[in-house]
Amino acid sequence: MQKFKYKLAENTIEKKEVLRLSKWLLKDERLTMGNKTKLFQKNFSNFLKVKKSVFVNSGSSANLLIAQSLLESGYLKNKTVIVPAVSWATTVSPFIQLGYDVKLCDCSYKDLGLDVNHLEYLCKKYKPSVIILVHVLGHSNNMKEILKLCKKYNIYLVEDTCEALGSKYNSKHLGTFGIASSFSFYYGHHISTIEGGMACTNNKNLANIMISVRSHGWLRDFNETEKRKLYKKNKISDFQSQFSFFYSGFNIRSTELNALIGISQIKKIKKITKIRNRNFNIYKNELSDFFSVKCKTKILSSFGYATLAENRDEVFKRFLEKRIECRPIIAGNIGSQPFWKRYKQESILPKAKLIHKYGIYLPNHANQTLEDTKFICKEFKKVAKPKFV
Numbered sequence: 290m291q292k293f294k295y296k297l298a299e300n301t302i303e304k305k306e307v308l309r310l311s312k313w314l315l316k317d318e319r320l321t322m323g324n325k326t327k328l329f330q331k332n333f334s335n336f337l338k339v340k341k342s343v344f345v346n347s348g349s350s351a352n353l354l355i356a357q358s359l360l361e362s363g364y365l366k367n368k369t370v371i372v373p374a375v376s377w378a379t380t381v382s383p384f385i386q387l388g389y390d391v392k393l394c395d396c397s398y399k400d401l402g403l404d405v406n407h408l409e410y411l412c413k414k415y416k417p418s419v420i421i422l423v424h425v426l427g428h429s430n431n432m433k434e435i436l437k438l439c440k441k442y443n444i445y446l447v448e449d450t451c452e453a454l455g456s457k458y459n460s461k462h463l464g465t466f467g468i469a470s471s472f473s474f475y476y477g478h479h480i481s482t483i484e485g486g487m488a489c490t491n492n493k494n495l496a497n498i499m500i501s502v503r504s505h506g507w508l509r510d511f512n513e514t515e516k517r518k519l520y521k522k523n524k525i526s527d528f529q530s531q532f533s534f535f536y537s538g539f540n541i542r543s544t545e546l547n548a549l550i551g552i553s554q555i556k557k558i559k560k561i562t563k564i565r566n567r568n569f570n571i572y573k574n575e576l577s578d579f580f581s582v583k584c585k586t587k588i589l590s591s592f593g594y595a596t597l598a599e600n601r602d603e604v605f606k607r608f609l610e611k612r613i614e615c616r617p618i619i620a621g622n623i624g625s626q627p628f629w630k631r632y633k634q635e636s637i638l639p640k641a642k643l644i645h646k647y648g649i650y651l652p653n654h655a656n657q658t659l660e661d662t663k664f665i666c667k668e669f670k671k672v673a674k675p676k677f678v
């Protein structure tokens with residue numbers, strides 16, 4: 290018997306997709322960096338309405354790719370970055386690993402994104418080059434105010450959209466507001482390529498750098514004309530060009546197998562968003578006596594239902610008995626995580642600390658029915674004591 294009846298996430302890859310993949314594998318086609326990767330990138334860009342998408346092996350790799358490509362671009366005036374306290378370990382760690390000076394920003398209770406007052410205080414004090422935000426559990430940050438601050442203080446915005454594929458703010462998809470954005474296709478995310486991620490941008494130069502940094506720093510995956518131009522400019526012979534490295538890169542490519550799955554998965558995103566959105570609204574109505582996010586996401590492709598419980602551990606225990614899965618609101622406060630404490634002293638982040646202590650998120654996925662959602666609400670109400678902010 291499976292441990293949980295009401296799971297946080299379920300596989301979005303159907304049997305027919307696996308069958309298609311098996312048949313395709315027997316055709317003896319190229320298995321890495323071929324037409325399937327290109328097509329998935331193109332279809333993803335079309336869906337999101339961005340110029341370029343770069344397929345990588347995870348959402349974490351997409352963040353790493355963006356952090357390194359921004360350094361290579363020469364766009365940054367310094368190496369200071371503001372990151373959200375309520376976020377994910379690998380939203381923050383690439384910047385630490387690459388030697389950025391990382392400052393934590395507190396969260397807003399309205400949307401669990403960046404607190405714009407604290408953000409402005411940090412912008413004034415540290416004059417950062419980059420802000421990375423996370424659209425937590427599908428909710429949009431306060432994009433209007435954040436974009437204003439980016440303009441005012443001359444800062445590049447990166448959106449970690451790993452939990453918000455399909456969500457829209459003012460009719461525009463999240464992940465299209467900054468210089469770059471990241472997505473995750475890990476099991477349990479809105480769509481899945483088993484493992485996988487995408488880095489997106491409208492900046493052609495940055496896209497080229499990302500394509501190169503993804504694969505060792507070479508130019509092999511550039512278009513022919515641009516490749517020739519660069520080889521000529523750098524006086525690199527045809528022979529030498531085979532192993533010529535222009536940027537300090539990684540190997541964080543995915544494969545054609547994962548791309549093939551991605552091509553069919555992205556076709557389902559609208560349907561998936563609809564169900565996740567419906568479940569979110571049921572939660573919101575049923576749990577109106579509890580904390581809930583009040584942001585202005587036009588379409589909410591909810592990842593999970595965020596709320597607060599004074600007696601979180603008790604809820605967890607009871608839910609285990611009822612075979613309902615639940616989790617903390619992602620990494621809670623990054624400033625309270627052991628890896629951060631080894632990197633820096635804990636910062637003063639009162640709201641993120643409260644989320645760390647009382648935050649809980651409830652299941653939401655494309656196979657979760659209306660009845661499942663109502664059952665989870667009923668069980669939650671039986672045991673949870675509301676925590677107000």
Ligand SMILES: Cc1ncc(COP(=O)(O)O)c(C=O)c1O
Nearest residue numbers: 347348349377423451473474475
């Ligand atoms: C906000 C956020 N960023 C990044 C990631 C990393 O994605 P992946 O698991 O594909 O590496 C996750 C994973 O859940 C996430 O929630």
